[in-house]
Every structure is written in structure tokens, then in C-alpha cells.
Amino acid sequence: MKIYVRERQKVGTGVKQPRFRVVAVTGEKGDEMHFKIESVHFRKTELEQIAKDVGAEVVYLEEMPEEERGEMRAAAAV
Known part of the structure; x- marks a missing residue:
């Protein structure tokens, strides 16, 4: 089983x-292993x-990278 996560973008450093x-x-x-997530945001230790x-x-x-995000948004707007 794998859990894929990413860092949130709107959380600054030092913010709790x-x-x-x-x-x-x-x-x-x-094995019919089921895994249900109740929360949306997690701390690394959790x-x-x-x-x-x-x-x-x-x-x-x-x-x-920021450059790629800008290109994807521009392409989506067309």
C-alpha cells in the first residue's frame, strides 16, 4: 500500500x-484491504x-516548478 502526499501551498514556514x-x-x-481517510491535512509525523x-x-x-504551472494555466485558458 502507498500513500501519496504533497506539501500544501498556502501554509507558510513557522505556521502551526x-x-x-x-x-x-x-x-x-x-486481501481486500480498505483504507479510508477522514481528514484532509496532515502533519508529517501523523x-x-x-x-x-x-x-x-x-x-x-x-x-x-512555478514556470510549468504558469504554462499549464495559459494552455488551459486557450
């Missing part, structure tokens, strides 16, 4: 808010503890 957002969760169908308890791996997604 959860920095990570769960993007997706994958699991096995053979994610690592959940992953340890359910035997999952946390995958931290890389941030998209």
Missing part, C-alpha cells in the same frame, strides 16, 4: 498548521505513524 495533503491511496484488492500502522509507504510528490 498541517503541511501535507493526501492526494491518493493505493491498496491490494486480493502520516508516518499511519503508514507504519497499516504497513504502507509514504510517497512525497515533488512540487511543480
Whole structure:
């Protein structure tokens, strides 16, 4: 099982808010393992503890460069 997360964009440094957002969760169908997320934002320690308890791996997604985000928005507007 893998838990895919990314850093939230609107949280500044030093702010006491959860920095990570769960993007997706994958699991096995053979064992019919189900995993339901109740919260939206998590702290890194919370994610690592959940992953340890359910035997999952946390995958931290890389941030998209600002230049690429601008190009994608311009292409979507056309």
C-alpha cells in the first residue's frame, strides 16, 4: 500500500498548521484491504505513524516548478 502526499501551498514556514495533503491511496484488492481517510491535512509525523500502522509507504510528490504551472494555466485558458 502507498500513500501519496504533497506539501500544501498556502501554509507558510513557522505556521502551526498541517503541511501535507493526501492526494491518493493505493491498496491490494486480493486481501481486500480498505483504507479510508477522514481528514484532509496532515502533519508529517501523523502520516508516518499511519503508514507504519497499516504497513504502507509514504510517497512525497515533488512540487511543480512555478514556470510549468504558469504554462499549464495559459494552455488551459486557450
